[in-house]
Amino acid sequence: MDAVVHPVAHVEEAVAREPHTVHGVAERLHAAVAGQPPVGAPVALVGARLGVSGPQVIEGWHGLRFDRPLTRMREIVEIVRRATGGERVTFKGQVYELPRPGGEGKALRSSAQPRPDVPIYLATLSPRGLELTGEIADGWLGTSFMPDHARIFLDHIEAGARRAGRSLARLDLQAGGAVAFGDDVERLLAARKPGLAFTLGAMGSREHNFYNDAFKRAGYADAATEVQRLWLDGKREEAAARVPDDLARKANLLGTDAMVRERLRVYRDAGVTTLRVDPAGATPDARLATLGRLMDLVNHDRR
16 A cells, blocks of 8 residues: 655646646646646656536636536546647547637647656546546545445446446555544544534535535435534534544544554555545644654555
């Protein structure tokens, strides 16, 4: 099991998030593949990472209608594969057409070195989105994930993979959570609850919150509904207090060395192939110390 964390010695570059904005995908993809990161930092290109976001962000920030998100994602994946493969990109889909007809646009090829091996990861949550991941992606970025309830995600990914004649084993399944060590487990759980309340309450509208929906499918429907209601009513401390201890425990790796080691086993047994963690710490050095302690446990279990 691998461990991946931000921040690290290098930056892992994600080329896009919302497939509604095809120009943004192309711009960041070119910068990453060409080795010209937008922020001027050294970059290790580990894959194109795409997610559909949601109506609040797409319509509120990008000014675009949130429609046909999975069709858009499917088409963007194909466009990205053609671009990274060094093709002169032409495409005619249900949503996107390149070049745009009726204007002065022409089919273009990226000046970057072709990278047909760039893996594409999809950050999906809905059953149909998960099936699409299994069908067309190289990996999955799991959120709202608890390894104890992994099959609510992986069954759909596996169904999509089978439909495409593939196996689940071909995908890099990335998931994880916060890592914090200590004997006062109640305090560690309490520290995670505001963030979980934000996810359940603020990461979407009352009508569309895909993160909240995922926790509902894992068996936390009553709590997820109540936390969202409290958050949207402006009662954020009450919302955090309403997050169940069990949910906070299962969504993270918290406690003593023995407890964290047991969570590592649960993630491994669930089928997670790459563990993505957010190490606790008030400073970069403290976060790195937490990561180092986790890696000691991972390496010990590899022996």
